[in-house]
Amino acid sequence: MNRPNRIFGRELSPGQLWRGTIVFLGVLFIAGCAVGPNYTRPDVHAPAVFRGTSETSTNSFGDLPWWETFHDVALQNLIRMALTNNLDLQLAYTRVQQAQAVAQEARAALFPAVQYGGLAGRGKNVGANNTPSPTGVSGAIFAADVNASWEVDLWGRIRRLTEAARAQYFASQEAQRDVRTSIIAQIAQDYFQLLGFRAQLAIARDSTNSFGQSLKIFTQRLQGGVASRLETSSAEALLDSAAAAIPDLERQIALAENQISILLGQNPGPILAGDTFLDRQTPPEVPPGIPSALLERRPDVREAEQQLRSANAQVGVAKADFFPQLDLTGLFGTTSTELSALTSGGSLAWSIGAGLTGPLFEGGRIKAQYQQALAARRQYALQYQATVLNALEEVSDALISKDKLAATRVFQSRSVAAYQEAVKVSMERYKLGNASYYEVLQEQQLLFPEENTLVQTEINQLANIVQLYRALGGGWQN
Numbered sequence: 001m002n003r004p005n006r007i008f009g010r011e012l013s014p015g016q017l018w019r020g021t022i023v024f025l026g027v028l029f030i031a032g033c034a035v036g037p038n039y040t041r042p043d044v045h046a047p048a049v050f051r052g053t054s055e056t057s058t059n060s061f062g063d064l065p066w067w068e069t070f071h072d073v074a075l076q077n078l079i080r081m082a083l084t085n086n087l088d089l090q091l092a093y094t095r096v097q098q099a100q101a102v103a104q105e106a107r108a109a110l111f112p113a114v115q116y117g118g119l120a121g122r123g124k125n126v127g128a129n130n131t132p133s134p135t136g137v138s139g140a141i142f143a144a145d146v147n148a149s150w151e152v153d154l155w156g157r158i159r160r161l162t163e164a165a166r167a168q169y170f171a172s173q174e175a176q177r178d179v180r181t182s183i184i185a186q187i188a189q190d191y192f193q194l195l196g197f198r199a200q201l202a203i204a205r206d207s208t209n210s211f212g213q214s215l216k217i218f219t220q221r222l223q224g225g226v227a228s229r230l231e232t233s234s235a236e237a238l239l240d241s242a243a244a245a246i247p248d249l250e251r252q253i254a255l256a257e258n259q260i261s262i263l264l265g266q267n268p269g270p271i272l273a274g275d276t277f278l279d280r281q282t283p284p285e286v287p288p289g290i291p292s293a294l295l296e297r298r299p300d301v302r303e304a305e306q307q308l309r310s311a312n313a314q315v316g317v318a319k320a321d322f323f324p325q326l327d328l329t330g331l332f333g334t335t336s337t338e339l340s341a342l343t344s345g346g347s348l349a350w351s352i353g354a355g356l357t358g359p360l361f362e363g364g365r366i367k368a369q370y371q372q373a374l375a376a377r378r379q380y381a382l383q384y385q386a387t388v389l390n391a392l393e394e395v396s397d398a399l400i401s402k403d404k405l406a407a408t409r410v411f412q413s414r415s416v417a418a419y420q421e422a423v424k425v426s427m428e429r430y431k432l433g434n435a436s437y438y439e440v441l442q443e444q445q446l447l448f449p450e451e452n453t454l455v456q457t458e459i460n461q462l463a464n465i466v467q468l469y470r471a472l473g474g475g476w477q478n
Helices: 016-032 073-085 085-109 159-221 229-263 291-297 299-320 339-343 365-431 437-471
Strands: 006-008 010-012 113-124 138-154 325-336 348-357
Touching: 073 085, 073 159, 085 159, 159 229, 159 299, 159 437, 229 437, 291 299, 291 365, 299 365, 365 437
Parallel strands: none
Antiparallel strands: 006 010, 113 138, 138 325, 325 348
16 A cells, blocks of 8 residues: 655645656756856966077976975075964965865855754743734743754855855965965075175175285385385275275175074074085076966966956856845744643644745846956956966066076186286286286276176076076975
């Protein structure tokens, strides 16, 4: 014997049951659709190779972790300290946590919300929700219930909200990686600058000593009547000029150390660089990689794309507001004027319902919100394209500078070597009596500025490697 089909105590015929099933499946099918455009990455027309390089490599310098790029042990220790203690990096991590919580909150709307409640009170002429009612009834009332509500995501509004929030979460992760890469690059650049200042300080001290010896010799010759006041005045001016550079370089060294200390998340103080010298820093070979790989490697490009993905999902949210919203509600509980009767069958209370609401006239508000979402998507699409172009420019600039600085260093090194030879020859001529010490002074006057120029070229060359590493998105790996 077949049992009758019953729903909530009501017997249904087979036809009614089938029609109800078809309606329910139709609702589920509609709920599987999401209005609004699906995300597609904009075409940025990346070139085949970077300007400044004549070959394409699948291996990129930006894929190397920082400890394989910067071989200086002291620098590696500084970077490790910064990645542990830097406050900007910790702030970026808190923003990631907030975005993650927002994404989880948006996703929770996909599921029914279940709540419980209880009531115990006493009154007279009071109806539902404690509103006055001329019933003439007084006494106590007790109630307990569990209620549920669920917005059926017919048009994908909640799913688009979830998609947008998830994209913002991913964008915050990329922003954190960008901060991490920036910190690594800034530490390396400041460290090389610090080495450069220390090298220039050594040159300034050497030149001060040399000009001091020259002044001593000229003063003795002037007192002996074999030299003119012109020679002593020139030597004195060169000595004071070289000596004046020492306190300024010491100032720049202290400021650079303070800047590194802040990046390390500690109070300003001296930075130990060990026995490392600037001229021992060898720029590595740099395979630039494929330009299109920047889209997958650079954190700022990836962040811009996630921002665009979020704005694209918001278009679907705004479009879904044009359509009706279906809410399902249910309640089960007990209510009674006697506390002891709450568990009896007669005190049971339940309800189930569905509500459909939709806009009829909003004064253009919903349309304006939709147009705003479209404009925001166009804005983030343009920002994404601008970020990609900026990335391509930075890589190209760094590659061009790399080759030109390498050539500059070769000629600058030759120039310094030639001046050093000139100083040596003039000193030998002076000792043999074939030249005056004024000739030695002139050659020294030409040598020391050239040595400073060479140091600055070496600093620029190492800073260029850091810039290229940053431009290629290096360091973004966890």
